[in-house]
Amino acid sequence: GAGVxxxxxxxxxxxxxxxxxxxxxxxxxxxxxWYRQSLGQGPEFLIYxxxxxxxxxxxxxxxxxxxxxxxxxxxxxxxxxxxxxxxAVYLCASSLTNGVGGGxxxxxxxxxxxxxx
Amino acid sequence: AQKVTQxxxxxxxxxxxxxxxxxxxxxxxxxxxxxxxxxxxxxxxVFLIRRNSFDEQNEISGRxxxxxxxxxxxxxxxxxxxxxxxxxxxFCALKDAGNMLTFGGGTRxxxxx
Numbered sequence: 198g199a200g201v202x203x204x205x206x207x208x209x210x211x212x213x214x215x216x217x218x219x220x221x222x223x224x225x226x227x228x229x230x231w232y233r234q235s236l237g238q239g240p241e242f243l244i245y246x247x248x249x250x251x252x253x254x255x256x257x258x259x260x261x262x263x264x265x266x267x268x269x270x271x272x273x274x275x276x277x278x279x280x281x282x283x284x285a286v287y288l289c290a291s292s293l294t295n296g297v298g299g300g301x302x303x304x305x306x307x308x309x310x311x312x313x314x
Numbered sequence: 315a316q317k318v319t320q321x322x323x324x325x326x327x328x329x330x331x332x333x334x335x336x337x338x339x340x341x342x343x344x345x346x347x348x349x350x351x352x353x354x355x356x357x358x359x360v361f362l363i364r365r366n367s368f369d370e371q372n373e374i375s376g377r378x379x380x381x382x383x384x385x386x387x388x389x390x391x392x393x394x395x396x397x398x399x400x401x402x403x404x405f406c407a408l409k410d411a412g413n414m415l416t417f418g419g420g421t422r423x424x425x426x427x
Contacts, residue, residue, distance in 0.1 A: 199390060230414065239318075239405050239417030240359070253413040288359065295413055301347065305359035 199223070201306035203289050209312045210279055218309045221272040222291030229272050230303060231264055232288040240288055246272060247295060279313045286310050316341045316406050320418035327396050328426050335391045335421045337406030343367075346410040348382065348389045353420070354402040365389065396425045 202221045210216050222229050227248055232240035240254040246266045254264075261279075266272040276283055290303040317340040327333045339348065350362040363373065365416045373380045377394045393400055407415040414415050 210427075225380065232415075237420075239420050240415070242416070243412035245413040256414065286357065290359075290415075301409065302361050302364045304361060305351075307356075307358045 201289055201291055201304055202292070203287075203306040203309050204228045205309060206307065207312075211314050212279060212281060214279050214313075216279055217278050218276075218287050218311070220272045220274070220289030220306060222270065222272070222289070223304060224289035226252050226293055226304075227269070228292045228295040228301075228303075229266060229290075230290045231274050232290065234286045234288055234308070236285075243274070243287075245295070249276065251289065252295075276311075279311075284311055284313045315409050316343075316346075316410050316416045317410065318406050318416055318418035320404075320406055320421050322421045323419065324422045324424070326424045326426065329398060330395050331392065331425075332392060332394050333423065335393075335398050335404050335406075335423065337391065338417060339387050339389065339406070339408045341408060341410045341427075343410035348406060349407040349409070350380070350391050351405045351407060351417075352387075352402045353405060359405070362391075392393045393423075396423075397427055398425050402424045 204219045229246040231243040236239040244264050245253040249269045261277045264274045288308045288310040290305045292299050292301050292303045319338045346367045348365045370382050374400045379392045381390045401424050403420045405420045407419045409415050
C-alpha cells in the first residue's frame with residue numbers, strides 16, 4: 198500500500214514569508230507526527246496528533262509554528278514569518294497506535310526540505 | 315528525561331566486514347520501546363526493528379542482528395558481511411511514556427567496495 202507522502206518535496210522561501218507543508222499519512226493510521234531534522238542531526242519532535250486533535254505540541258519551537266489535521270487524515274504544518282533558522286527537513290510520520298503494545302512503530306515520509314533565504 | 319546516545323558519528327568499513335553500531339539510552343520508565351531506522355542518501359527514514367523493554371531476546375533478520383541489554387541500557391545493531399548498499403545513516407530511537415520518538419544523533423556508515 199501507499200506510504201506516507203509529503204508535499205512539496207522542496208520549498209524555498211524568503212525570510213518573513215508564510216509556508217504550508219502537507220502530510221498524507223498511511224490510510225488507517227490514527228497517529229500522526231511532525232519532526233524536524235537539521236543537517237547532521239537526528240529528527241526532533243514537533244507535534245503529535247491522535248485523530249483530529251493535537252495531543253502533544255510540546256516540541257513546537259514557538260508560536261510561529263502551527264499544525265492542523267481537521268479530518269483526522271491529512272495534516273498541514275504552518276510556519277508564519279519564516280526565519281533562516283527554520284531551514285531544515287520537515288518529516289511527517291504515522292502509526293497505527295501511539296500507546297503501548299503493537300502497532301506503534303512510526304513510518305516516515307520522504308520529508309519536505311525547507312530553505313529560508 | 316529520555317536520551318539516546320550514539321557515540322560513533324561515522325564508521326568506515328570494507329565490504330564483507332562485520333560492523334556494530336552502538337546505542338545507549340536513558341529513561342525513567344519501565345515500559346519503553348527501542349527502534350532502529352536507516353536513512354539512505356535518498357533521505358527517507360526506513361523502519362528496521364522495534365523492541366519492547368520486556369523482551370531482551372536478541373533478534374536476527376538476515377544479515378542484521380540486534381543485541382538488547384537492559385543491564386547496560388544498550389541496544390546495539392550488527393550488520394554481518396556488510397555490503398555497499400548498507401551505506402547510510404542509522405538512527406537509534408526510544409519511545410517511553412511520552413508521545414514521541416527520541417532519536418540519537420545517528421551513525422554514518424560507509425561501506426567501501
